[in-house]
Amino acid sequence: MTIQEQQVCKNCILSDGFLGINLNSEGLCNFCENPSHKNQNWWKVEISDQKRQTAFEDWNRVIEDLQSTQNQSKYDCVIGYSGGKDSTALLHLMVKEYHLNPLPVTVDNGFVSEVVIQNFKDTLERIKVDHVIIKDAIGTFRKLYRTLFLNHRSNEVCLTKNVCDNCADLVHSLVVRVAMQKDIEIILFGYSPDQIRRYFYEIPRHEIRYDWYPSLLNHEPFTEEDKQKYLMPRDFEDHVIPRILLPYHILQYQEDEIIRLVESQQLIQKGNASTLKTSCHIVATSLFYDVNRYGGIPYTLQFAELSRQDPTIRKKWLRTVRMLSPLIKNAKFNQEGVKLVFEHLGFTKEELLHRIQAQLDQDPHKERILRNLSLID
Numbered sequence: 001m002t003i004q005e006q007q008v009c010k011n012c013i014l015s016d017g018f019l020g021i022n023l024n025s026e027g028l029c030n031f032c033e034n035p036s037h038k039n040q041n042w043w044k045v046e047i048s049d050q051k052r053q054t055a056f057e058d059w060n061r062v063i064e065d066l067q068s069t070q071n072q073s074k075y076d077c078v079i080g081y082s083g084g085k086d087s088t089a090l091l092h093l094m095v096k097e098y099h100l101n102p103l104p105v106t107v108d109n110g111f112v113s114e115v116v117i118q119n120f121k122d123t124l125e126r127i128k129v130d131h132v133i134i135k136d137a138i139g140t141f142r143k144l145y146r147t148l149f150l151n152h153r154s155n156e157v158c159l160t161k162n163v164c165d166n167c168a169d170l171v172h173s174l175v176v177r178v179a180m181q182k183d184i185e186i187i188l189f190g191y192s193p194d195q196i197r198r199y200f201y202e203i204p205r206h207e208i209r210y211d212w213y214p215s216l217l218n219h220e221p222f223t224e225e226d227k228q229k230y231l232m233p234r235d236f237e238d239h240v241i242p243r244i245l246l247p248y249h250i251l252q253y254q255e256d257e258i259i260r261l262v263e264s265q266q267l268i269q270k271g272n273a274s275t276l277k278t279s280c281h282i283v284a285t286s287l288f289y290d291v292n293r294y295g296g297i298p299y300t301l302q303f304a305e306l307s308r309q310d311p312t313i314r315k316k317w318l319r320t321v322r323m324l325s326p327l328i329k330n331a332k333f334n335q336e337g338v339k340l341v342f343e344h345l346g347f348t349k350e351e352l353l354h355r356i357q358a359q360l361d362q363d364p365h366k367e368r369i370l371r372n373l374s375l376i377d
């Protein structure tokens with residue numbers, strides 16, 4: 001057994017000392033010791049059959065309603081369309097299976113991957129629908145990311161989670177606004193069954209109304225113009241709040257099936273469905289932050305759960321994490337994209353590493369994090 005093996009949970013792939021994870025005397029991590037263990041970055045969500053069934057029935061009603069009122073308006077629903085495999089498959093489902101006319105809406109945060117641009121082209125050649133791309137919030141996204149990167153202070157919650165949650169609130173706000181302008185009352189997002197910790201099947205309407213505006217927008221460098229990108233209760237004074245549904249939480253979803261579908265239908269070229277290729281440059285940069293700050297890749301928490309469910313793939317995930325960790329740590333994973341982020345957010349890699357070091361120095365888990373970091377290379 002190598003030194004490296006000793007620091008990794010015997011049953012899954014989590015490292016001792018990473019984001020509050022401890023191995024017990026038998027070499028098991030908190031999640032393997034206790035399946036209901038919660039970590040602020042990740043926890044397992046169990047949905048009861050009853051709840052799932054209720055949501056499934058609602059979905060069938062929604063589709064029937066959309067089909068029966070189809071000719072009354074130009075579009076039946078909005079799809080939050082990122083150009084990744086899941087939203088592409090959702091677009092295919094709505095058009096080819098349900099015979100509806102959705103409006104795919106893409107939010108450009110200024111850091112979209114080249115592969116995604118190619119995917120738009122390939123998909124929309126096959127599926128003839130209108131496509132709206134929102135580009136006018138790029139300035140707000142930049143300020144948001146810069147503020148989050150330079151002010152991250154947590155010893156427990158990784159930056160990637162914080163960035164993705166904050167970014168999603170702005171993306172959702174912008175998509176809702178488009179739907180409201182066009183009087184479309186149903187919005188769909190292709191979140192996978194794993195992306196379930198914040199919402200199951202439907203984003204509650206009171207959250208759409210009240211919860212997305214972040215308090216950090218009340219300070220510099222944000223202006224009135226930035227604030228207006230978010231939804232406020234006054235936006236709904238004379239307007240019904242659209243429903244936002246997440247159908248993959250209740251429909252059949254298997255990642256390899258989704259990839260097979262989008263490739264076989266020639267919606268996405270072979271290899272371009274990989275999340276590693278379609279995730280935005282901000283994700284690659286926040287992973288760079290987290291690996292150097294916490295000594296591991298946050299997604300390991302998800303991969304660990306997959307290895308728990310199917311022990312035969314544990315080795316594959318261990319290899320993947322060991323292959324990606326040094327690339328991310330040294331800003332070599334999506335190198336060009338990460339460079340672009342530094343350029344546009346207005347700080348250098350060295351400045352960021354300096355801040356990471358200051359945060360790491362005050363972390364009570366510093367020793368174990370440094371040990372884990374020394375094993376990455």
Ligand SMILES: [Zn+2]
Nearest residue numbers: 009012029032
């Ligand atoms: Zn474990």
